Amino acid sequence: MTHYLLVGEGEALDQAVRTSREMAIDCTVITLESADRYNFDISGLLAHYPPQDSRVFVALDQRAVNYARHKLIADVRMAGYQLFDLISPKAIVEDDIRLPGNVYIGPGCNIAADCKIGLGVWLDRQVILDRGVQLGSCVTLLAGVVLGKKVKIGTGSTLSSGCTAADGTQVGRHCEWLLGGRLPPSLPDTSFFDQLMPEGARVFKNG
Amino acid sequence: MPRHALDTEHYTSPDTLALERARLFGKLWTFVGFSSMVRQQNQFFSRRVAGVPILIQRTEAGIRAFINECPHRLSAIQTESTGKRPLVCPYHAWSFGSEGELRGMPNHGLYQFSSAEREKICLHKLHIEEVGQLLFINFSETPQPLNEQFSDDFLTRLRDASGRLDSQIIYSCHRVKYNWKLNMENVKDYNHVPFVHPKTFLPAMTQMVRELAPAEPESPSMIIDMLTKQAEVPLDTLSYTTQASLKPYKNWFADLCDSPGDDHHYYNWFIYPNVNFCSVKGEHFLLQQYDPVSPGETDYHLWMTTARRKDERTDFTALLSALIRGERTVIAEDTQVLERMQSGFGEHSSRFLHGEYEAHIVQQHLWYRQNVLETQP
Numbered sequence: 001m002t003h004y005l006l007v008g009e010g011e012a013l014d015q016a017v018r019t020s021r022e023m024a025i026d027c028t029v030i031t032l033e034s035a036d037r038y039n040f041d042i043s044g045l046l047a048h049y050p051p052q053d054s055r056v057f058v059a060l061d062q063r064a065v066n067y068a069r070h071k072l073i074a075d076v077r078m079a080g081y082q083l084f085d086l087i088s089p090k091a092i093v094e095d096d097i098r099l100p101g102n103v104y105i106g107p108g109c110n111i112a113a114d115c116k117i118g119l120g121v122w123l124d125r126q127v128i129l130d131r132g133v134q135l136g137s138c139v140t141l142l143a144g145v146v147l148g149k150k151v152k153i154g155t156g157s158t159l160s161s162g163c164t165a166a167d168g169t170q171v172g173r174h175c176e177w178l179l180g181g182r183l184p185p186s187l188p189d190t191s192f193f194d195q196l197m198p199e200g201a202r203v204f205k206n207g
Numbered sequence: 208m209p210r211h212a213l214d215t216e217h218y219t220s221p222d223t224l225a226l227e228r229a230r231l232f233g234k235l236w237t238f239v240g241f242s243s244m245v246r247q248q249n250q251f252f253s254r255r256v257a258g259v260p261i262l263i264q265r266t267e268a269g270i271r272a273f274i275n276e277c278p279h280r281l282s283a284i285q286t287e288s289t290g291k292r293p294l295v296c297p298y299h300a301w302s303f304g305s306e307g308e309l310r311g312m313p314n315h316g317l318y319q320f321s322s323a324e325r326e327k328i329c330l331h332k333l334h335i336e337e338v339g340q341l342l343f344i345n346f347s348e349t350p351q352p353l354n355e356q357f358s359d360d361f362l363t364r365l366r367d368a369s370g371r372l373d374s375q376i377i378y379s380c381h382r383v384k385y386n387w388k389l390n391m392e393n394v395k396d397y398n399h400v401p402f403v404h405p406k407t408f409l410p411a412m413t414q415m416v417r418e419l420a421p422a423e424p425e426s427p428s429m430i431i432d433m434l435t436k437q438a439e440v441p442l443d444t445l446s447y448t449t450q451a452s453l454k455p456y457k458n459w460f461a462d463l464c465d466s467p468g469d470d471h472h473y474y475n476w477f478i479y480p481n482v483n484f485c486s487v488k489g490e491h492f493l494l495q496q497y498d499p500v501s502p503g504e505t506d507y508h509l510w511m512t513t514a515r516r517k518d519e520r521t522d523f524t525a526l527l528s529a530l531i532r533g534e535r536t537v538i539a540e541d542t543q544v545l546e547r548m549q550s551g552f553g554e555h556s557s558r559f560l561h562g563e564y565e566a567h568i569v570q571q572h573l574w575y576r577q578n579v580l581e582t583q584p
Binding site for chain 2: 201
């Protein structure tokens with residue numbers, strides 16, 4: 001018998017639980033502990049649920065450009081677990097969409113054909129993706145985000161509630177746009193926008 | 208007796224800003240950025256310094272500074288704020304060599320410059336100095352030596368501190384509606400912390416404010432003495448370091464970078480005229496610069512980084528985004544106060560009334576009067 005395990009913490013975990021019930025999946029919920037909200041201890045998971053009999057969904061909040069979710073998914077996969085997706089029955093997802101694992105699609109979402117969805121993507125309520133949208137792994141789109149045709153969002157980036165992006169908009173990797181409203185045509189990698197910094201801040205790696 | 212050295216008109220007057228551009232920013236060494244931002248050949252950054260567009264680029268000859276203006280039609284050579292491309296004007300594709308000399312001029316037959324004219328065509332090069340990882344430029348043709356503006360001891364401290372900076376840097380620039388001098392005075396005024404930052408900054412400190420030695424009732428005032436004597440203020444005394452004790456705590460990232468570990472101090476290196484370089488426990492660093500745009504407007508540049516990472520694979524993007532949000536929260540508290548002050552300045556304004564703990568500010572004002580306004584109070 002396959003065990004379905006929801007692991008993580010916070011509101012994301014609560015939301016994942018609600019959606020799994022809507023999907024009528026019988027899941028075991030495991031709240032993970034972490035001192036730094038980055039390094040989560042999965043030894044309890046390993047001790048009680050053998051990877052060959054279990055499927056895991058990682059549910060972590062979106063903060064800190066999603067590195068924590070990325071890392072936990074990687075840890076879980078390295079331990080030999082397979083991932084599963086949570087798709088609300090109230091979402092519309094075109095048949096050709098391939099979901100690579102640990103994807104959350106909330107109620108009211110509408111995903112058009114030719115979209116590419118990355119591992120660990122989290123789409124909150126009523127997110128609309130027009131044709132050809134590409135989302136990198138662990139992208140988080142909060143409630144009501146609307147992306148036009150062929151918009152690209154880089155790995156780990158988060159867009160806040162109510163954002164809209166015109167056709168062809170490109171957002172780099174590990175960005176946060178928390179201002180709502182219409183996105184500029186492009187955002188460079190590791191750039192951050194919120195009410196405190198509406199003009200933005202950006203990390204230069206200078207490597 | 209007077210307890211002020213500068214009137215509010217010097218925070219609102221376009222004439223004063225013109226004097227500052229000529230006699231302060233036009234003559235002093237000014238911080239522009241970090242050498243780690245131009246590590247590779249043709250890597251550059253561009254920005255404005257007191258309204259002047261400048262360009263810092265690593266060429267075959269090393270790190271060079273130029274006015275960001277093509278000698279042909281004065282178009283910007285580099286149009287992005289950072290990047291990596293050769294010195295080529297995007298307008299008519301004139302290209303320039305490692306010292307700014309003209310290298311190429313497509314369709315040169317159209318210009319019909321004489322050989323003598325062509326030989327003189329070059330970018331306007333500026334003097335540049337590296338102090339550790341800090342880059343300073345000077346607009347003067349014959350700049351004063353760096354160690355006349357900063358003492359040797361201060362330069363050594365800057366080299367030591369900035370030599371420890373990591374290459375991953377988060378940067379923001381936002382415009383505030385007050386005169387740039389107010390911010391430099393604000394950061395030197397530690398007595399505002401308990402009242403303006405009671406929840407953000409104060410809880411980290413071990414004491415509310417630094418204390419002055421108790422004065423005898425009739426002991427002479429240092430401020431009044433300074434103002435009365437009108438003594439000449441040495442420029443190199445305007446840049447100095449301070450440190451304050453922090454409540455002991457350990458940051459989770461301390462072990463991931465070359466930090467001192469058990470250092471529980473907040474350090475400031477005040478770099479005259481317009482930079483506040485700070486470090487929290489030697490673990491993370493911030494550098495604020497207040498660049499004048501108009502008498503009542505300032506571009507607030509902020510760079511933040513950690514001590515050098517032990518492993519280059521460690522990615523501090525998330526950490527840096529959290530650190531800058533914390534710092535911007537503190538800055539927003541100051542901004543509210545300073546913008547309110549600036550908007551209240553006018554002909555009705557009376558004079559500042561400085562207390563003894565503000566001796567550094569009065570000293571700064573005295574130097575400013577003597578060297579920028581060229582007047583006595």
